[in-house]
Each structure stands twice: as structure tokens, then as C-alpha cells.
Amino acid sequence: MSVGFDHIDTKECLARKIPVGFTPDILTDATAELTIALLLATSRRLLEAASEVKSGGWGTWSPLWMCGSSLSGSTVGIVGMGRIGEAVSQRIQSFGLSHLLYFSRNRKKDVERRLGAEFVSFEQLLEDSDFIIVCCTLSKDTNHLFNSWAFKKMKNSAVLINSSRGGVINQEDLYSALCKGEIRAAGLDVTSPEPLPTDHPLLTLPNCVVLPHIGSATVETRTAMAVLAAKNLLAGLKNQPLLSQVC
Numbered sequence: 736m737s738v739g740f741d742h743i744d745t746k747e748c749l750a751r752k753i754p755v756g757f758t759p760d761i762l763t764d765a766t767a768e769l770t771i772a773l774l775l776a777t778s779r780r781l782l783e784a785a786s787e788v789k790s791g792g793w794g795t796w797s798p799l800w801m802c803g804s805s806l807s808g809s810t811v812g813i814v815g816m817g818r819i820g821e822a823v824s825q826r827i828q829s830f831g832l833s834h835l836l837y838f839s840r841n842r843k844k845d846v847e848r849r850l851g852a853e854f855v856s857f858e859q860l861l862e863d864s865d866f867i868i869v870c871c872t873l874s875k876d877t878n879h880l881f882n883s884w885a886f887k888k889m890k891n892s893a894v895l896i897n898s899s900r901g902g903v904i905n906q907e908d909l910y911s912a913l914c915k916g917e918i919r920a921a922g923l924d925v926t927s928p929e930p931l932p933t934d935h936p937l938l939t940l941p942n943c944v945v946l947p948h949i950g951s952a953t954v955e956t957r958t959a960m961a962v963l964a965a966k967n968l969l970a971g972l973k974n975q976p977l978l979s980q981v982c
């Protein structure tokens with residue numbers, strides 16, 4: 736009951752002739768919505784600000800108190816232009832960006848035409864983006880794609896958002912980059928491991944927002960995923976092809 740299948744040994748399933756189903760497409764919108772919510776929560780420091788209200792830190796008005804950074808006029812870089820990357824790109828258009836960059840396994844000319852996105856190298860995306868949104872799958876090529884080398888290339892003011900898989904980011908390097916001010920903030924809906932231990936250093940940082948992998952967590956989406964997973968299971972039991980089959 737998920738779109739990702741990096742937690743399943745598909746080679747072994749294939750060898751044992753065990754069909755594997757997944758639930759693509761139906762969680763794209765919910766995950767894109769959550770990604771935008773996490774982006775705004777991180778860039779506008781919503782969690783920090785809300786906790787100031789509760790702790791009594793909200794004092795008299797001060798010009799730069801709780802200031803974040805604007806999406807309007809900014810350059811956004813999307814890493815991974817699959818279903819979710821495209822849905823995030825569509826939604827983010829409405830913020831009046833100056834540039835939408837993307838880096839992906841394959842170039843997507845139709846997305847470039849429809850959304851005005853510009854295909855760039857990973858390095859250029861790191862150097863030019865004010866906000867970077869990770870939407871790629873986890874593979875041997877994307878494992879720890881974001882490491883100390885990548886953080887050093889990014890702007891000091893950059894905000895990194897990840898709603899794909901925790902393994903795409905080297906979390907030790909992220910912690911160090913956030914502490915040293917190599918990047919400004921990070922918003923993670925996914926971590927490695929999950930759940931993230933409550934004493935993890937990232938949880939001590941005010942500029943790191945961590946959510947418990949809730950990308951697809953709307954009642955409508957989880958219900959649709961459950962129905963599709965059940966249909967896959969019933970088809971499998973009847974030795975029929977699954978409605979959506981990984982292998």
C-alpha cells in the first residue's frame with residue numbers, strides 16, 4: 736500500500752514468483768499538497784513561530800522577528816521530475832517564481848513546454864536555487880545525493896525540502912550544513928531511519944522541520960490506496976495480473 740517499493744526485495748520476489756503490487760498515481764496530489772505545506776512551513780518558520788506563541792516568546796512587534804524567505808520572485812529547483820515532481824511544479828507556479836529549474840534522470844520536454852521548467856545539471860540546480868525540492872526515487876544513483884559536497888554548492892540562504900525518501904540525504908552532512916549556516920533550513924517528511932529516534936540531533940535544530948512521513952496521509956487518498964491494494968491482492972489470489980504491478 737505505497738507507491739515506493741524500495742523497502743521490498745523485488746529481485747527475490749521475482750525469483751520466487753511472488754507478485755508485488757503498488758499504488759501509484761492516486762497519492763500524487765496528496766503528496767504534492769504536503770510538499771507545498773512543508774515548503775511554506777519551513778520557509779516561513781511556522782513551527783518555530785507557533786511555539787513562540789505558546790512559550791510566551793511573542794513580544795512587541797519587531798521588524799525582522801520570525802522573518803523567513805519569499806517564494807515570489809525566487810528560483811525553485813526540483814530534483815526528480817516524475818509524477819510527484821510534476822504535480823509539485825504545477826502547484827508552485829502560482830507563487831510567481833522567477834525560474835523553475837529541474838534535474839531528472841530523463842529530460843521531460845512536455846513539462847518544459849507546459850510549465851516553463853528548465854532542465855539543468857545537478858550542480859547548476861544546487862548553485863542557482865533558492866528552494867530545492869527533492870521528489871526523486873531512492874536508487875543507488877540518488878542515495879546520499881545530498882551530501883557535504885552538495886551542501887557546499889548550495890546558497891547559504893537555500894531551503895531544502897524532501898518528501899521522497901530519507902536516504903537521498905546524508906543526514907549527518909545535513910546536520911553539519913544547517914549548524915554551519917551552509918544552508919538556511921530544511922523540511923523533511925522522510926528520514927532514515929523511520930521513525931527518526933527522538934534524540935536525533937536534527938530534532939534539536941529550530942531550522943529543521945521534520946514530519947512523520949505523512950505525504951499521502953489524507954483520508955481520501957489512504958482509502959483509495961487501500962482499495963487498490965485490496966484489488967491487487969484479490970487479483971493475485973486468483974492468479975490474475977495485478978491492477979498495478981511492480982513485478
Ligand SMILES: O=CC(=O)O
Pocket residue numbers: 736737738739740762950951
Ligand atoms: O512514501 C509513500 C509511498 O511510497 O507510498
